[in-house]
Amino acid sequence: MHMADLSIGRLAKAADVKVPTIRFYEQIGLMPTPLRTQSDQRVYGAAAVQRLRFIRHARQLGFEIKDIEALLGLADRPNLPCAEADRIARSHLEAVDEKIAQLTRLREELARMTINCGLGVTADCKVIEVLSDHGLCHEDRH
Amino acid sequence: MHMADLSIGRLAKAADVKVPTIRFYEQIGLMPTPLRTQSDQRVYGAAAVQRLRFIRHARQLGFEIKDIEALLGLADRPNLPCAEADRIARSHLEAVDEKIAQLTRLREELARMTINCGLGVTADCKVIEVLSDHGLCHEDRH
DNA sequence: ATGCACCCTCTAGTCACTAGAGCATCAAGT
DNA sequence: ACTTGATGCTCTAGTGACTAGAGGGTGCAT
Numbered sequence: 001m002h003m004a005d006l007s008i009g010r011l012a013k014a015a016d017v018k019v020p021t022i023r024f025y026e027q028i029g030l031m032p033t034p035l036r037t038q039s040d041q042r043v044y045g046a047a048a049v050q051r052l053r054f055i056r057h058a059r060q061l062g063f064e065i066k067d068i069e070a071l072l073g074l075a076d077r078p079n080l081p082c083a084e085a086d087r088i089a090r091s092h093l094e095a096v097d098e099k100i101a102q103l104t105r106l107r108e109e110l111a112r113m114t115i116n117c118g119l120g121v122t123a124d125c126k127v128i129e130v131l132s133d134h135g136l137c138h139e140d141r142h
Numbered sequence: 143m144h145m146a147d148l149s150i151g152r153l154a155k156a157a158d159v160k161v162p163t164i165r166f167y168e169q170i171g172l173m174p175t176p177l178r179t180q181s182d183q184r185v186y187g188a189a190a191v192q193r194l195r196f197i198r199h200a201r202q203l204g205f206e207i208k209d210i211e212a213l214l215g216l217a218d219r220p221n222l223p224c225a226e227a228d229r230i231a232r233s234h235l236e237a238v239d240e241k242i243a244q245l246t247r248l249r250e251e252l253a254r255m256t257i258n259c260g261l262g263v264t265a266d267c268k269v270i271e272v273l274s275d276h277g278l279c280h281e282d283r284h
Numbered sequence: 285a286t287g288c289a290c291c292c293t294c295t296a297g298t299c300a301c302t303a304g305a306g307c308a309t310c311a312a313g314t
Numbered sequence: 315a316c317t318t319g320a321t322g323c324t325c326t327a328g329t330g331a332c333t334a335g336a337g338g339g340t341g342c343a344t
Contacts, residue, residue: 007310009321019322024301039309041322050274058273061248065300075270082267086256089269093252096245103242106203110235114228125224127231128217131200132192151290161291166332181340183291207331 006044015052022052030055030065030072063092148186157194164194172197172207172214205234 012019025031031051034042051072058068067088074085113130154161167173173193176184193214200210209230216227255269 007322018302020303021301023323028300039322040324041309054273059300061252061273071270071273074267075274082270085267085269089252089256093249093256096249096252100242100245100249103204103238103245107235107238107242110203110231110238114231114235125216125227127227128213128224131196131203131213132217149291160333162333163331165292170331179340181291182293183340201331 004046006049008042008044011044011048011052014049015056017052017056025052025055028065030069061092062096063088067092146188148191150184150186153186153190153194156191157198159194159198167194167197170207172211203234204238205230209234 006014008019008022011017012022022031026033031048034044034048037043054072054075055068058071059065063071070088071085074082109130113127115126148156150161150164153159154164164173168175173190176186176190179185196214196217197210200213201207205213212230213227216224251272255272
């Protein structure tokens with residue numbers, strides 16, 4: 001065992017990813033199958049830490065695993081033009097913008113719902129009322 | 143068959159919900175089991191349209207089905223104080239606010255990633271670079 | 285009578301994990 | 315050397331909210 005070698009638990013700490021998640025990534029082929037000790041325990045090197053951190057960061061940014069696979073493939077071939085990575089990131093950015101806009105509209109509706117509520121009985125409840133009658137809703141995107 | 147009665151397909155159109163989704167809601171008990179024709183087809187009345195529209199609107203607002211069940215229960219008992227409905231809506235509003243804040247931070251990082259990218263090769267790609275080295279990321283919430 | 289849209293049930297798949305059972309192994313302290 | 319507790323292993327099944335598909339039956343218009 002090399003000095004820099006890590007058990008799955010240490011890798012998990014080094015990349016801040018849970019142990020079962022690492023095994024799951026291996027199962028779906030996102031992480032390569034590692035070497036094993038004689039007693040069948042996984043052994044990882046520094047490259048695994050790099051790769052797993054990349055994955056974790058991309059997941060936190062909301063990239064799907066398919067996209068991460070593509071990005072990892074690109075990162076491994078530094079001579080390719082980076083237009084593809086850019087395309088993936090830009091299309092993700094668009095999706096995030098759309099999501100923010102949608103959540104902001106939603107927030108307004110929720111705020112209107114709760115602003116005059118919490119004191120009376122259900123019959124006069126703004127929350128129930130707004131949910132019951134879509135015509136009361138000021139949102140026009142659905 | 144009453145004049146106002148609807149097949150599942152007509153109900154789907156009336157509430158703008160897909161047919162399999164209605165059957166799914168019935169299966170999990172969110173929609174009541176409807177009457178059937180002699181040939182086993184589901185028959186719905188006006189109440190089903192109301193309920194399904196309520197569900198659809200609440201889902202669009204991002205409420206979970208558990209919450210919707212609770213809200214439906216409250217809507218059926220108009221004499222209860224509406225504090226509970228208000229509590230559900232307010233806690234959902236908080237979650238939405240948090241999500242918007244999170245997505246906004248994320249958006250900034252993505253925008254920084256893509257702003258100088260798309261022209262060179264992968265080795266110089268900002269997207270890959272930022273994902274590879276978390277230290278380059280300005281976000282502090284992870 | 286023929287076609288076509290609609291309806292039925294049932295199973296399995298999606299996504300990215302998470303939880304749990306049941307067992308083996310390792311590291312540290314006594 | 316022994317024990318104890320953390321960590322490791324595999325495997326299956328569950329989550330949420332649907333969605334897709336197989337394989338068939340029904341309703342209505344031409």
